[in-house]
Amino acid sequence: MAREFKPQIVTANDLLLGDVIYLTKAGNWSRRHEDAHVAVSADQAQTMLAHASARQDEIVGAYLAEVTLDDSGTPHPVHFREAFRTRGPSNYFHGKQAEV
Amino acid sequence: MYAYDEFDQAFVRERVRQFRGQVEKRLDGSLTEDEFKPLRLMNGLYLQLHAYMLRVAIPYGTLDSRKMRQLAMIAEKWDKGYGHFTTRQNIQFNWPKLKDVPDMLEALADVGMHAIQTSGNCVRNVTADHFAGAAADEIEDPRPTAELIRQWSTDHPEFQFLPRKFKIAITGAPNDRAVTKAHDIGIRMVRSEQGEPGYEIIVGGGLGRSPFIGKVLRDFLPRAHLLPYLEAILQVYNLSGRRDNKFKARIKILVHETGLEEIRDAVEATFERVLEEFEYPSDALISEIASHFEPPEFDNTQTLAFEEAQEADPLLRSFVETNVSQHKNPAYGIVTVSTKPVGGTPGDVTADQMRVIADLAERYGHDEIRISHEQNAVLPHVRKADIPAVHAALREAGLATANIGLVSDIIACPGMDYCALATARSIPIAQEIAERFHALKLEHEIGELKIKISGCINACGHHHVGHIGILGLDKAGVENYQVTLGGDATETMALGERAGPGFAAGELIPALERLVETYLDLRRDRSETFLAAYRRLGAAPFLAALYPEDERHAA
Ligand code: SF4
Numbered sequence: 001m002a003r004e005f006k007p008q009i010v011t012a013n014d015l016l017l018g019d020v021i022y023l024t025k026a027g028n029w030s031r032r033h034e035d036a037h038v039a040v041s042a043d044q045a046q047t048m049l050a051h052a053s054a055r056q057d058e059i060v061g062a063y064l065a066e067v068t069l070d071d072s073g074t075p076h077p078v079h080f081r082e083a084f085r086t087r088g089p090s091n092y093f094h095g096k097q098a099e100v
Numbered sequence: 101m102y103a104y105d106e107f108d109q110a111f112v113r114e115r116v117r118q119f120r121g122q123v124e125k126r127l128d129g130s131l132t133e134d135e136f137k138p139l140r141l142m143n144g145l146y147l148q149l150h151a152y153m154l155r156v157a158i159p160y161g162t163l164d165s166r167k168m169r170q171l172a173m174i175a176e177k178w179d180k181g182y183g184h185f186t187t188r189q190n191i192q193f194n195w196p197k198l199k200d201v202p203d204m205l206e207a208l209a210d211v212g213m214h215a216i217q218t219s220g221n222c223v224r225n226v227t228a229d230h231f232a233g234a235a236a237d238e239i240e241d242p243r244p245t246a247e248l249i250r251q252w253s254t255d256h257p258e259f260q261f262l263p264r265k266f267k268i269a270i271t272g273a274p275n276d277r278a279v280t281k282a283h284d285i286g287i288r289m290v291r292s293e294q295g296e297p298g299y300e301i302i303v304g305g306g307l308g309r310s311p312f313i314g315k316v317l318r319d320f321l322p323r324a325h326l327l328p329y330l331e332a333i334l335q336v337y338n339l340s341g342r343r344d345n346k347f348k349a350r351i352k353i354l355v356h357e358t359g360l361e362e363i364r365d366a367v368e369a370t371f372e373r374v375l376e377e378f379e380y381p382s383d384a385l386i387s388e389i390a391s392h393f394e395p396p397e398f399d400n401t402q403t404l405a406f407e408e409a410q411e412a413d414p415l416l417r418s419f420v421e422t423n424v425s426q427h428k429n430p431a432y433g434i435v436t437v438s439t440k441p442v443g444g445t446p447g448d449v450t451a452d453q454m455r456v457i458a459d460l461a462e463r464y465g466h467d468e469i470r471i472s473h474e475q476n477a478v479l480p481h482v483r484k485a486d487i488p489a490v491h492a493a494l495r496e497a498g499l500a501t502a503n504i505g506l507v508s509d510i511i512a513c514p515g516m517d518y519c520a521l522a523t524a525r526s527i528p529i530a531q532e533i534a535e536r537f538h539a540l541k542l543e544h545e546i547g548e549l550k551i552k553i554s555g556c557i558n559a560c561g562h563h564h565v566g567h568i569g570i571l572g573l574d575k576a577g578v579e580n581y582q583v584t585l586g587g588d589a590t591e592t593m594a595l596g597e598r599a600g601p602g603f604a605a606g607e608l609i610p611a612l613e614r615l616v617e618t619y620l621d622l623r624r625d626r627s628e629t630f631l632a633a634y635r636r637l638g639a640a641p642f643l644a645a646l647y648p649e650d651e652r653h654a655a
Contacts, residue, residue, distance in 0.1 A: 015126070015127070015133075015198065016127070017151065017197055017198075018147055018148070018150070018151040018152040018197070018198065019150060020150060056129070056133055057127075060133050060147055061133070061147070078577070080574075080577060080578070081149075081516060081574075084149065084516055084517070085150065089150065089517035089518060089527070090525060090528050091517055091527045092180075092445075094150075094180055094195070095150040095151070
């Protein structure tokens with residue numbers, strides 16, 4: 001039986017700065033996880049990933065990450081690794097947590 | 101200190117020039133990431149979790165104030181004002197921007213430093229005893245040999261695409277401070293029965309997912325044969341090392357699967373052939389290299405000021421007890437500067453602190469600095485009479501933590517706070533342990549206790565050889581910490597034994613506290629270290645402390 005699809009977003013690292021970015025609905029890249037466009041089917045996720053991966057001159061290493069949605073439909077990371085990527089390291093106030 | 105010759109200078113500059121062009125091509129879209137990635141890795145540039153990371157080699161952990169000041173400048177100008185010293189005597193900058201990296205490499209080249217061979221399947225930065233040239237127990241300074249190996253292995257055409265990365269460590273003292281038995285090749289300087297200088301060659305050690313203690317391949321190799329012998333080992337490995345499986349590609353697996361005797365036969369046969377063709381350096385070259393490592397001119401006058409200052413200042417006394425080691429010259433001490441203040445990140449040093457260390461090295465330390473695999477900085481030659489002044493300056497810079505070898509002198513890899521490969525965080529665990537034992541005021545009572553933490557199975561934090569080792573894992577999407585006990589990184593190397601099920605982050609610190617309290621209860625007296633008590637008593641009482649609810653361990 002096919003595995004039940006869980007909502008996913010596309011994330012990558014910015015080519016120039018190396019920081020974490022998310023693919024938005026408008027097809028741009030955002031620094032904020034909550035701006036990420038959520039794929040609700042496997043086909044949509046694959047299409048979004050292909051679209052993102054083609055943008056080599058902006059990003060490095062796009063991949064799909066699972067999310068959960070809250071009542072307002074905002075995505076939240078499932079895995080702790082992705083949660084860390086939304087903020088930055090825990091030893092200093094550096095990375096996303098300092099920028100956003 | 102060894103300085104680059106014109107050849108090195110030109111070579112490094114050329115590599116920077118090439119890389120600048122490659123970065124431009126990546127940015128203008130003429131190189132894809134797949135094409136660019138191997139090129140950036142050849143220049144020590146990784147892409148980590150939150151940013152790029154530039155890894156810079158500090159050959160055999162040796163640098164001077166000029167180099168240190170340049171690292172400080174780089175940290176300030178192109179990073180976030182600090183650098184991270186690693187267990188392989190490298191420094192890592194955690195936040196560079198891609199476009200700035202060529203300038204950073206150029207600035208490194210200005211002081212004879214680079215990031216070449218800090219990544220990839222080649223011979224990596226050669227590491228050495230951080231007390232080299234200073235330690236009272238030393239047979240001979242290992243750095244001229246390390247430098248010889250550096251020159252031979254840098255850009256060696258045959259060994260740029262080995263089955264996997266290759267690590268060489270060397271010690272000139274019988275007390276092994278360079279973890280030689282956990283390297284692909286470990287080299288110990290020895291003397292023959294006739295007093296002739298030579299090397300013991302150890303092969304096939306390594307940590308990571310399959311840890312092995314290195315085995316002695318040759319118990320005495322005459323000095324002049326070193327490079328052809330290393331060349332023979334690398335040739336055998338290059339030919340026979342497994343390339344079909346990344347996890348089995350290290351020489352430790354080859355030695356383990358093939359057997360030491362067979363490997364030895366292959367190496368010796370290759371060595372005979374290599375020796376005939378090998379234009380190994382003449383004694384003149386070795387002596388020329390060694391001349392750059394001549395000991396400084398020591399001032400041998402001893403004064404009582406040092407003892408008197410310790411009498412008067414308990415903080416200084418405590419610092420000297422833990423952070424000052426015996427120098428070969430009785431008028432001197434080796435000062436280890438801890439990068440591990442309570443609550444700090446092991447190995448992190450700010451640009452200002454780097455400058456303080458540089459100033460102290462220049463003023464009081466014959467301009468010599470070392471970085472240890474334990475992620476601390478070392479001033480190898482400080483006149484005892486100057487130690488009070490050095491201590492005072494370190495205090496002011498927040499660098500005088502008196503904890504070398506103690507429970508808070510933790511090796512911790514960057515873990516999931518930075519590293520893309522990690523399965524859990526290491527740094528917050530190190531911070532919590534240091535804070536907890538500081539609050540208990542037990543650190544000095546406990547005495548020598550080495551805790552080593554890795555954020556994944558790759559074991560950059562050397563957890564296998566920690567008296568207490570901690571491995572961060574991902575257990576169904578939650579950080580979990582596996583404890584090992586009884587590891588030892590020295591000449592009596594042992595791999596820690598896995599204690600049992602891992603701990604959730606919140607359970608780990610109380611478990612370690614129970615473990616250490618058990619040790620304090622059971623030790624014969626203060627002179628019996630945790631490791632000695634563990635060896636005497638076996639695992640059972642310690643497992644009972646870690647897992648009190650598990651009756652199998654109850655005494
Ligand atoms: S042990 Fe793992 S997490 Fe730690 S630095 Fe090495 S690869 Fe990264």
